[in-house]
Structure formats: structure tokens, C-alpha cells
Amino acid sequence: MKVTIKDVEHVAILARLGLTEDEKKKFTEQLSRILGYAETINQLDTKNTAPTSHAIPMKNVFREDKAAACEDLKEIIANAPAEESNMFSVPKIME
Numbered sequence: 001m002k003v004t005i006k007d008v009e010h011v012a013i014l015a016r017l018g019l020t021e022d023e024k025k026k027f028t029e030q031l032s033r034i035l036g037y038a039e040t041i042n043q044l045d046t047k048n049t050a051p052t053s054h055a056i057p058m059k060n061v062f063r064e065d066k067a068a069a070c071e072d073l074k075e076i077i078a079n080a081p082a083e084e085s086n087m088f089s090v091p092k093i094m095e
Contacts, residue, residue: 001039003031 008027012019019027070076073086082089 001032001035003028003035007031 005024005028008019008024008031012024077083077086077088080088
């Protein structure tokens with residue numbers, strides 16, 4: 001697909017970018033090359049290739065959540081900038 005200067009100008013307007021004439025020419029050439037490369041990749045036979053979202057197998061690396069009793073409430077509340085009824089007190093941000 002050939003990208004024109006008009007295409008670059010249109011995208012620049014959508015992105016609210018002010019481009020010089022030199023930048024428009026430069027981006028026209030670069031985008032044409034990028035889309036040309038993508039077109040080359042589209043020609044590959046992927047009929048027998050399973051779709052993937054990652055190049056390597058992924059697994060969940062998070063630990064299991066476990067509810068636990070609070071060990072020392074006074075020590076935890078001591079870290080709060082303000083406290084009220086054994087809870088952190090924070091400023092109101094919405095009316």
C-alpha cells in the first residue's frame with residue numbers, strides 16, 4: 001500500500017501534530033516501507049500455524065491470595081498520616 005502525503009496530513013490532524021513539509025515527506029516514505037513490510041508478512045502461509053498471543057508459553061506467576069488476621073494493628077495504623085477508629089483516615093476527594 002502506498003501512503004500519500006495526504007494520508008500523513010490526515011493522521012497528523014487526528015493526532016493533533018504539526019508537521020513540517022520535510023517531516024511529511026519523511027513519514028510518507030517511512031510509513032510506506034512499514035506497510036510494504038507488513039504486506040510481505042501477509043503473504044506468508046500461516047494456514048497450519050496455531051494462533052498465539054505470546055511467543056513463549058505463559059503461566060500465572062502470582063501467589064494465591066490468602067486472608068489473614070492482622071498481626072499488629074497499632075503498628076500498621078502508626079504508618080497512617082491520620083487515623084480514625086483504628087482505620088486510615090484520608091481526605092475527601094469528591095463532593
